[in-house]
Amino acid sequence: MPLVENAAIEITTFGWVPPFARGQVRDLRVRWALEEVGLDYQVRTVGPIPPGYEREQPFGQVPAYREGDLQLFESGAIVQHIGEKDERLLPRDPVARARAIQWSYAALNSVEPYVMGYAALSAFYPDQEWAKLRKPSAREELGKRLGKVAEWLGDKQWLEGDRFSIGDLLMIAVLRIMGDEGGPVAEHPTLDAYRARGIARPPFRQALADQLALYADQPKGNAA
Structure with a gap:
């Protein structure tokens, strides 16, 4: 209710x-x-x-x-x-509900800081020498995080199976920070397809x- x-x-x-x-x-x-x-x-x-x-x-x-x-x-x-x-958006089953909330926290705390850290280098400091030096390691760190999400996702439609939840909504919103095409997400085909499924939703x-x-x-x- x-x-x-x-x-x-x-x-x-x-x-x-x-x-x-x-x-x-x-x-x-x-x-x-x-x-x-x-x-x-x-x-x-x-x-x-x-x-x-x-x-x-x-x-x-x-x-x-x-x-x-x-x-x-x-x-x-x-x-x-x-x-x-x-x-x-949030299952009523207590276990499924808890796991959906878990993934929403993961999106905002375990993935988004790496996405923002990498994206900010190009968006705000493109001509700064320190940013150019930082960018390769930032991309590597981000790639590791994205790889872990891709491994968990595997061949599932959504993070916890065939049911879309707030965890997926927030994870896909985070992945979109780097754009709807290309970028580090595209290096992980299953994750890239997951992002594409999310942004194709009519809502x-x-x-x-x-x-x-x-x-x-x-x-x-x-x-x-």
């Missing part, structure tokens, strides 16, 4: 982000979860950060989530909350289209 019933859902996102971040802002993860379970929601844009926003999101990031009297931040926590509403395509539409007519330069 929903933890908060019959309450409108609102999420925040930035009103402007640079082109490379469009389609990657983390409200996408929450949008995707909401689309998977068919819940309506509203989007509130922020930026510059309004006074008092730190009471919704202490770090000035997005998304923040509001549902009646409930306020949440951190995309992983929000996705888990949404999963609690519907077994299409993801809808969530992505909705986020991109927000920035469609915006200039590439910084917002005034």
